[in-house]
Amino acid sequence: MIGERRRLRGVVAPPAVVPLTPDDVPRLRLDRPSGEIAVVEQVAAYPGRAVWAPATLEYVVLAPWRHRPEIAHLAEISTGRHAAALVAEAIGRCRAAGDALVLLIEMDERRSTGFHARAGLAPLEQIVTYELDLRQVPAAPTTRLRFERADPARRDHLEALLRLDHSSFPWLWRNSAAEFSAYARLLGVRLLLGFDGAVPVAYVGVTSFAGWGHLDRIAVDPVRQGAGFGQEALAQAVQTLAGLGARRVGLSTQDDNGRSRRLYERFGFRRLPDNDYALFAASLRAPAPLPLPLPLPLLLPSPKRSN
Ligand SMILES: CC(C)(COP(=O)(O)OP(=O)(O)OC[C@H]1O[C@@H](n2cnc3c(N)ncnc32)[C@H](O)[C@@H]1OP(=O)(O)O)[C@@H](O)C(=O)NCCC(=O)NCCS
Structure with missing residues:
Protein backbone atom coordinates (compact mmCIF):
# COMPACT_ATOMS: atom_id res chain seq x y z
CA MET A 1 0.00 0.00 0.00
CA ILE A 2 2.76 2.44 0.97
CA GLY A 3 4.66 1.69 -2.23
CA GLU A 4 1.48 2.30 -4.26
CA ARG A 5 0.93 5.73 -2.61
CA ARG A 6 4.53 6.77 -3.37
CA ARG A 7 4.16 5.77 -6.95
CA LEU A 8 0.96 7.78 -7.26
CA ARG A 9 2.60 10.80 -5.65
CA GLY A 10 5.47 10.54 -8.18
CA VAL A 11 3.12 10.68 -11.20
CA VAL A 12 3.15 14.07 -12.92
CA ALA A 13 -0.22 14.82 -14.49
CA PRO A 14 0.13 16.14 -18.07
CA PRO A 15 -0.70 19.85 -18.34
CA ALA A 16 -4.06 20.91 -19.75
CA VAL A 17 -3.80 21.56 -23.50
CA VAL A 18 -6.18 24.22 -24.84
CA PRO A 19 -6.74 26.05 -28.15
CA LEU A 20 -4.27 28.86 -28.82
CA THR A 21 -5.95 32.11 -29.90
CA PRO A 22 -4.26 35.31 -31.17
CA ASP A 23 -4.95 36.89 -27.74
CA ASP A 24 -2.88 34.17 -26.03
CA VAL A 25 0.23 34.67 -28.18
CA PRO A 26 1.78 37.54 -26.09
CA ARG A 27 1.96 35.11 -23.14
CA LEU A 28 4.14 32.61 -25.03
CA ARG A 29 7.92 32.62 -24.86
CA LEU A 30 8.60 32.43 -28.57
CA ASP A 31 11.85 31.05 -29.84
CA ARG A 32 11.94 32.44 -33.33
CA PRO A 33 13.14 35.80 -34.61
CA SER A 34 9.99 36.70 -36.58
CA GLY A 35 8.27 36.79 -33.20
CA GLU A 36 4.89 37.68 -31.90
CA ILE A 37 3.25 39.52 -34.81
CA ALA A 38 3.99 36.72 -37.25
CA VAL A 39 2.58 34.08 -34.89
CA VAL A 40 -0.54 36.18 -34.16
CA GLU A 41 -1.12 36.47 -37.93
CA GLN A 42 -0.50 32.75 -38.46
CA VAL A 43 -2.94 31.71 -35.72
CA ALA A 44 -5.60 34.16 -36.95
CA ALA A 45 -5.21 33.15 -40.62
CA TYR A 46 -5.49 29.39 -39.97
CA PRO A 47 -7.88 29.20 -37.01
CA GLY A 48 -8.92 26.23 -34.93
CA ARG A 49 -5.66 24.23 -35.08
CA ALA A 50 -3.00 25.77 -32.81
CA VAL A 51 -2.79 24.64 -29.18
CA TRP A 52 -0.87 25.50 -26.02
CA ALA A 53 -0.41 24.41 -22.45
CA PRO A 54 -0.87 27.51 -20.22
CA ALA A 55 0.87 25.78 -17.30
CA THR A 56 4.14 25.14 -19.16
CA LEU A 57 3.82 27.69 -22.01
CA GLU A 58 4.47 24.94 -24.57
CA TYR A 59 2.74 25.53 -27.90
CA VAL A 60 2.16 24.19 -31.41
CA VAL A 61 1.41 26.53 -34.34
CA LEU A 62 0.21 25.32 -37.75
CA ALA A 63 0.04 26.94 -41.18
CA PRO A 64 -1.33 25.85 -44.57
CA TRP A 65 1.41 24.04 -46.43
CA ARG A 66 2.44 25.88 -49.61
CA HIS A 67 -1.00 27.55 -50.01
CA ARG A 68 -2.75 24.19 -49.57
CA PRO A 69 -5.21 24.78 -46.67
CA GLU A 70 -6.18 21.09 -46.67
CA ILE A 71 -2.58 20.24 -45.68
CA ALA A 72 -1.74 21.54 -42.21
CA HIS A 73 1.97 22.08 -41.66
CA LEU A 74 3.27 21.86 -38.09
CA ALA A 75 5.12 25.14 -38.50
CA GLU A 76 6.33 25.48 -34.90
CA ILE A 77 6.60 23.03 -32.05
CA SER A 78 8.06 24.55 -28.89
CA THR A 79 10.66 22.55 -27.06
CA GLY A 80 9.36 20.86 -23.94
CA ARG A 81 8.57 17.43 -22.63
CA HIS A 82 4.89 17.49 -23.60
CA ALA A 83 5.52 18.34 -27.26
CA ALA A 84 4.20 15.00 -28.56
CA ALA A 85 0.97 15.34 -26.54
CA LEU A 86 0.46 18.87 -27.88
CA VAL A 87 1.02 17.71 -31.47
CA ALA A 88 -1.48 14.86 -30.96
CA GLU A 89 -4.03 17.40 -29.69
CA ALA A 90 -3.36 19.71 -32.68
CA ILE A 91 -3.80 16.78 -35.09
CA GLY A 92 -7.20 16.09 -33.52
CA ARG A 93 -8.17 19.71 -34.10
CA CYS A 94 -7.02 19.51 -37.75
CA ARG A 95 -9.21 16.43 -38.19
CA ALA A 96 -12.17 18.36 -36.77
CA ALA A 97 -11.38 21.24 -39.18
CA GLY A 98 -11.65 18.81 -42.12
CA ASP A 99 -7.96 18.82 -43.14
CA ALA A 100 -6.68 15.94 -45.26
CA LEU A 101 -3.13 15.72 -43.91
CA VAL A 102 -0.96 17.08 -41.11
CA LEU A 103 2.67 17.43 -42.14
CA LEU A 104 5.88 17.71 -40.14
CA ILE A 105 9.10 18.59 -41.95
CA GLU A 106 12.25 17.69 -40.06
CA MET A 107 15.19 19.54 -41.55
CA ASP A 108 17.52 20.39 -38.69
CA GLU A 109 15.56 18.60 -35.98
CA ARG A 110 15.94 14.86 -35.49
CA ARG A 111 13.07 13.78 -33.26
CA SER A 112 12.87 10.21 -32.00
CA THR A 113 10.59 7.50 -33.40
CA GLY A 114 8.96 7.47 -29.95
CA PHE A 115 8.04 11.13 -30.39
CA HIS A 116 6.46 10.51 -33.79
CA ALA A 117 4.51 7.49 -32.53
CA ARG A 118 3.17 9.38 -29.48
CA ALA A 119 2.21 12.36 -31.63
CA GLY A 120 0.41 10.19 -34.20
CA LEU A 121 2.85 10.85 -37.05
CA ALA A 122 4.29 8.30 -39.47
CA PRO A 123 7.23 8.61 -41.91
CA LEU A 124 5.93 9.92 -45.25
CA GLU A 125 8.84 10.76 -47.52
CA GLN A 126 12.59 11.12 -47.47
CA ILE A 127 13.93 14.10 -49.42
CA VAL A 128 17.36 13.86 -51.03
CA THR A 129 19.40 16.85 -52.16
CA ALA A 278 12.39 13.87 -43.81
CA LEU A 279 8.62 14.37 -43.96
CA PHE A 280 6.28 12.85 -41.38
CA ALA A 281 2.50 12.97 -41.57
CA ALA A 282 -0.84 12.08 -40.06
CA SER A 283 -3.26 11.15 -42.83
CA LEU A 284 -6.77 12.29 -41.85
CA ARG A 285 -8.94 11.68 -44.90
CA ALA A 286 -8.78 10.70 -48.58
CA PRO A 287 -7.42 13.61 -50.63
CA ALA A 288 -9.67 15.43 -53.09
CA PRO A 289 -8.39 16.73 -56.45
CA LEU A 290 -7.14 20.32 -56.57
CA PRO A 291 -9.32 22.79 -58.47
CA LEU A 292 -8.28 23.94 -61.94
CA PRO A 293 -9.27 27.47 -63.07
CA LEU A 294 -10.65 26.48 -66.47
CA PRO A 295 -12.29 23.36 -67.88
CA LEU A 296 -9.69 21.06 -69.45
CA PRO A 297 -9.68 21.15 -73.24
CA LEU A 298 -11.06 18.03 -74.92
CA LEU A 299 -8.23 15.66 -75.76
CA LEU A 300 -9.50 14.88 -79.26
CA PRO A 301 -7.27 14.50 -82.30
CA SER A 302 -7.26 17.65 -84.45
CA PRO A 303 -9.56 17.32 -87.50
CA LYS A 304 -7.80 16.19 -90.71
CA ARG A 305 -7.63 18.74 -93.51
CA SER A 306 -9.72 17.69 -96.52
CA ASN A 307 -7.49 19.30 -99.14
C1 LIG B 1 11.38 13.93 -63.90
C2 LIG B 1 10.78 14.31 -65.26
C3 LIG B 1 10.80 15.84 -65.36
C4 LIG B 1 11.62 13.70 -66.38
O1 LIG B 1 11.05 14.12 -67.62
P1 LIG B 1 11.25 13.26 -68.98
O2 LIG B 1 10.77 14.09 -70.10
O3 LIG B 1 10.66 11.91 -68.83
O4 LIG B 1 12.85 13.18 -69.01
P2 LIG B 1 13.75 12.58 -70.19
O5 LIG B 1 12.88 12.12 -71.30
O6 LIG B 1 14.79 13.57 -70.51
O7 LIG B 1 14.42 11.34 -69.49
C5 LIG B 1 13.59 10.31 -68.93
C6 LIG B 1 13.95 8.95 -69.51
O8 LIG B 1 13.68 8.91 -70.90
C7 LIG B 1 14.85 8.48 -71.58
N1 LIG B 1 14.90 9.18 -72.86
C8 LIG B 1 15.40 10.41 -73.08
N2 LIG B 1 15.29 10.72 -74.38
C9 LIG B 1 14.69 9.66 -74.98
C10 LIG B 1 14.29 9.38 -76.31
N3 LIG B 1 14.50 10.23 -77.29
N4 LIG B 1 13.66 8.21 -76.54
C11 LIG B 1 13.44 7.33 -75.55
N5 LIG B 1 13.81 7.54 -74.28
C12 LIG B 1 14.42 8.68 -74.01
C13 LIG B 1 15.98 8.86 -70.70
O9 LIG B 1 17.12 8.05 -70.94
C14 LIG B 1 15.38 8.60 -69.35
O10 LIG B 1 15.42 7.24 -69.02
P3 LIG B 1 15.60 6.76 -67.50
O11 LIG B 1 14.49 7.38 -66.68
O12 LIG B 1 15.50 5.28 -67.57
O13 LIG B 1 16.93 7.25 -67.08
C15 LIG B 1 9.35 13.76 -65.41
O14 LIG B 1 9.37 12.38 -65.13
C16 LIG B 1 8.31 14.43 -64.53
O15 LIG B 1 7.72 15.44 -64.90
N6 LIG B 1 8.06 13.84 -63.33
C17 LIG B 1 7.01 14.35 -62.42
C18 LIG B 1 7.46 15.60 -61.74
C19 LIG B 1 8.72 15.34 -60.95
O16 LIG B 1 8.83 14.33 -60.28
N7 LIG B 1 9.67 16.29 -61.00
C20 LIG B 1 10.93 16.18 -60.32
C21 LIG B 1 10.78 16.19 -58.86
S1 LIG B 1 11.42 17.63 -58.16
Missing part, protein backbone atom coordinates in the same frame (compact mmCIF):
# COMPACT_ATOMS: atom_id res chain seq x y z
CA TYR A 130 21.79 17.41 -55.06
CA GLU A 131 24.20 20.04 -56.29
CA LEU A 132 25.75 20.83 -59.67
CA ASP A 133 29.06 22.69 -59.95
CA LEU A 134 28.60 24.86 -63.04
CA ARG A 135 32.34 25.41 -63.38
CA GLN A 136 32.77 21.75 -64.24
CA VAL A 137 29.63 20.88 -66.20
CA PRO A 138 28.67 23.22 -69.03
CA ALA A 139 24.91 23.25 -69.67
CA ALA A 140 23.83 21.52 -72.87
CA PRO A 141 21.99 23.72 -75.36
CA THR A 142 18.28 23.15 -75.73
CA THR A 143 17.06 22.00 -79.11
CA ARG A 144 13.40 21.18 -79.70
CA LEU A 145 11.50 23.10 -77.01
CA ARG A 146 10.96 26.86 -77.09
CA PHE A 147 10.97 28.35 -73.58
CA GLU A 148 8.91 31.37 -72.61
CA ARG A 149 8.82 33.17 -69.28
CA ALA A 150 5.55 32.20 -67.60
CA ASP A 151 3.35 34.60 -65.69
CA PRO A 152 0.64 33.00 -63.50
CA ALA A 153 -1.32 36.28 -63.71
CA ARG A 154 -1.98 35.32 -67.36
CA ARG A 155 -4.90 32.92 -67.53
CA ASP A 156 -3.43 30.83 -70.39
CA HIS A 157 -0.09 30.49 -68.59
CA LEU A 158 -1.75 29.60 -65.27
CA GLU A 159 -3.90 26.99 -66.94
CA ALA A 160 -0.89 25.43 -68.69
CA LEU A 161 1.17 25.45 -65.47
CA LEU A 162 -1.62 23.87 -63.43
CA ARG A 163 -2.37 21.23 -66.04
CA LEU A 164 1.28 20.19 -66.36
CA ASP A 165 1.78 20.33 -62.61
CA HIS A 166 -1.32 18.38 -61.57
CA SER A 167 -0.90 15.69 -64.21
CA SER A 168 2.78 15.04 -63.42
CA PHE A 169 3.19 15.51 -59.64
CA PRO A 170 1.59 13.30 -56.99
CA TRP A 171 -1.17 14.91 -54.88
CA LEU A 172 1.12 16.01 -52.04
CA TRP A 173 3.42 18.01 -54.30
CA ARG A 174 0.84 19.70 -56.53
CA ASN A 175 0.90 23.48 -56.65
CA SER A 176 -2.34 25.35 -56.13
CA ALA A 177 -3.07 28.47 -58.22
CA ALA A 178 -2.36 30.55 -55.09
CA GLU A 179 1.02 28.86 -54.67
CA PHE A 180 2.01 29.59 -58.29
CA SER A 181 1.03 33.26 -57.88
CA ALA A 182 2.88 33.68 -54.57
CA TYR A 183 5.91 31.78 -55.86
CA ALA A 184 6.18 33.84 -59.05
CA ARG A 185 6.22 37.05 -56.96
CA LEU A 186 9.23 35.94 -54.89
CA LEU A 187 12.47 37.79 -55.53
CA GLY A 188 14.77 35.91 -57.92
CA VAL A 189 12.10 33.46 -59.15
CA ARG A 190 11.67 32.61 -62.83
CA LEU A 191 8.97 30.32 -64.14
CA LEU A 192 9.41 29.03 -67.69
CA LEU A 193 7.03 27.13 -69.93
CA GLY A 194 8.51 24.85 -72.60
CA PHE A 195 6.51 24.68 -75.85
CA ASP A 196 6.64 21.96 -78.48
CA GLY A 197 5.23 23.99 -81.36
CA ALA A 198 2.27 25.73 -79.76
CA VAL A 199 1.73 23.10 -77.06
CA PRO A 200 3.09 23.60 -73.52
CA VAL A 201 4.75 20.28 -72.58
CA ALA A 202 7.08 21.21 -69.71
CA TYR A 203 7.71 23.82 -67.07
CA VAL A 204 10.54 24.73 -64.73
CA GLY A 205 10.79 27.06 -61.75
CA VAL A 206 14.13 28.40 -60.52
CA THR A 207 15.31 30.87 -57.90
CA SER A 208 18.45 32.94 -58.38
CA PHE A 209 20.46 33.80 -55.26
CA ALA A 210 23.81 35.59 -54.97
CA GLY A 211 26.28 33.35 -56.81
CA TRP A 212 24.06 30.26 -56.82
CA GLY A 213 20.64 29.06 -57.87
CA HIS A 214 17.99 26.53 -56.95
CA LEU A 215 15.86 24.36 -59.22
CA ASP A 216 12.49 24.48 -57.47
CA ARG A 217 10.26 22.67 -59.96
CA ILE A 218 10.57 20.63 -63.13
CA ALA A 219 7.73 18.77 -64.82
CA VAL A 220 6.98 17.26 -68.21
CA ASP A 221 3.52 16.31 -69.47
CA PRO A 222 3.23 12.59 -68.58
CA VAL A 223 2.23 11.64 -72.13
CA ARG A 224 5.41 13.35 -73.45
CA GLN A 225 7.84 11.92 -70.89
CA GLY A 226 10.72 9.63 -71.89
CA ALA A 227 11.51 11.62 -75.05
CA GLY A 228 14.27 13.87 -73.71
CA PHE A 229 12.09 16.89 -72.84
CA GLY A 230 13.03 16.56 -69.16
CA GLN A 231 16.68 16.87 -70.04
CA GLU A 232 15.98 19.90 -72.25
CA ALA A 233 13.95 21.56 -69.50
CA LEU A 234 16.73 20.86 -66.98
CA ALA A 235 19.35 22.30 -69.35
CA GLN A 236 17.20 25.41 -69.80
CA ALA A 237 16.81 25.84 -66.03
CA VAL A 238 20.56 25.50 -65.48
CA GLN A 239 21.35 27.92 -68.34
CA THR A 240 18.89 30.44 -66.95
CA LEU A 241 20.53 30.30 -63.52
CA ALA A 242 24.04 30.43 -65.03
CA GLY A 243 22.97 33.54 -66.97
CA LEU A 244 21.88 35.12 -63.67
CA GLY A 245 25.34 34.51 -62.15
CA ALA A 246 25.00 31.06 -60.53
CA ARG A 247 28.20 29.06 -60.10
CA ARG A 248 26.35 26.14 -58.55
CA VAL A 249 22.78 24.85 -58.64
CA GLY A 250 21.01 23.00 -55.83
CA LEU A 251 17.83 20.93 -55.88
CA SER A 252 15.92 18.34 -53.91
CA THR A 253 13.65 15.46 -54.85
CA GLN A 254 11.91 12.50 -53.28
CA ASP A 255 14.16 9.57 -52.41
CA ASP A 256 11.92 7.20 -54.38
CA ASN A 257 11.61 9.46 -57.46
CA GLY A 258 13.99 7.34 -59.52
CA ARG A 259 13.13 9.01 -62.80
CA SER A 260 14.10 12.50 -61.63
CA ARG A 261 17.16 11.22 -59.79
CA ARG A 262 18.47 9.48 -62.92
CA LEU A 263 17.86 12.69 -64.89
CA TYR A 264 19.83 14.81 -62.40
CA GLU A 265 22.66 12.31 -62.03
CA ARG A 266 23.03 11.89 -65.79
CA PHE A 267 23.26 15.67 -66.06
CA GLY A 268 26.14 15.79 -63.55
CA PHE A 269 24.37 16.61 -60.25
CA ARG A 270 26.08 15.14 -57.17
CA ARG A 271 24.39 14.08 -53.93
CA LEU A 272 24.61 16.36 -50.87
CA PRO A 273 23.50 13.91 -48.14
CA ASP A 274 24.07 16.44 -45.31
CA ASN A 275 21.10 18.51 -46.58
CA ASP A 276 18.64 15.60 -46.84
CA TYR A 277 15.51 15.83 -44.72
